[in-house]
Amino acid sequence: MPSSPDPLLGAELMAQGENLNTWGAPKLNQVIAVLAEAVAGRAAYTVSGAYTPTSANFVGNEARRFIHDITGGTGGTVTLPGRSFVKLFRNGSAGPLSVTTGGGAAATLAAGASALLWCDGANVRRLWDNDAGGARLTNVGAGVAASDAATRGQLDAAVFGASVGAFPAVADNAGRLLRVNAVETAPEWGPQSRRVALAAGGVLAPLTPYSLDTSAARVLTLPVLASLAVGDWVELRDATGEAATNNASVTPAGADTFLGGLAAPFLLDINRGAVLFEATAAGWRVHPL
DSSP: OOOEEOTTTOOEEOOTTOSTTTTTTTHHHHHHHHHHHHHHOEEEEEEEEEEOOOOOSSSOOTTTOSEEEEEEEEEEEEEOOSSEEEEEEEEOSSSOEEEEOSSSOOEEEOTTOEEEEEEESSOEEEOOOOOOTTOOOOSOOOOOSTTSOOOHHHHHHHHHTTOOSOOOOOTTOTTOEEEEOTTSSSEEEEOOSSOEEEOSOEEOOTTEEEEEOOSSOEEEEOOOGGGSOTTOEEEEEESSSOTTTSOEEEEOSTTOOBSTTOOSSEEEOSTTOEEEEEEOSSSEEEEEO
């Protein structure tokens, strides 16, 4: 019975009584060379279109080698024998590279990419790990294409542009909007810019700038202080310019009070006037605007 090839590596399997007086040199040495090639061998070639690495049994060949270094070309398809394997590919060509067995799924590498590929005998797949285990990616190049990942520096530049200021503190700024300061040197928090039209009395909502219709007198109640955080606020502005005639009467809820001995209710009685009510632990602080 003649020798036969190993189904995975194509090494020579000796039949009983085969290759008498040659087991060692050269036969054993050839098998060892084949095993070494599969573990650490490197095949370097270019790909422009379709390429089939050499795969002869018993002897050294490209397909068996662990490292496939595509050193140039325009890209294309590499077809390997339909055997199970794990191999390292580097696509040094100018275009995408598809690795296949000619049947089943193929794995694709972009130009310049490197990846471990594995095959179940038909399908070639990239070796992915979807869980980084909390590890950080460091020393990442800046993204160029729309599908690239963005770095921390790119995100900061996109958010703050030419700003030289640090990101302002988040604490006690609920409901505020991020804006550029008056001299355009740093970001800062400011009141919401979109005003809520109000043409009736009732309970005011926190963190809301109101444009009040003063075509009639209005009776308004501030939100309950116990339900708010220190620094929450309500802004009220006369939008129709009739507050001097039709006052807006603003009263704290329940046992809540105004600070500084200010009696309730507070009257907004200046045409086009505005006032900011700020929540504190002790009561409402009133800021005419």
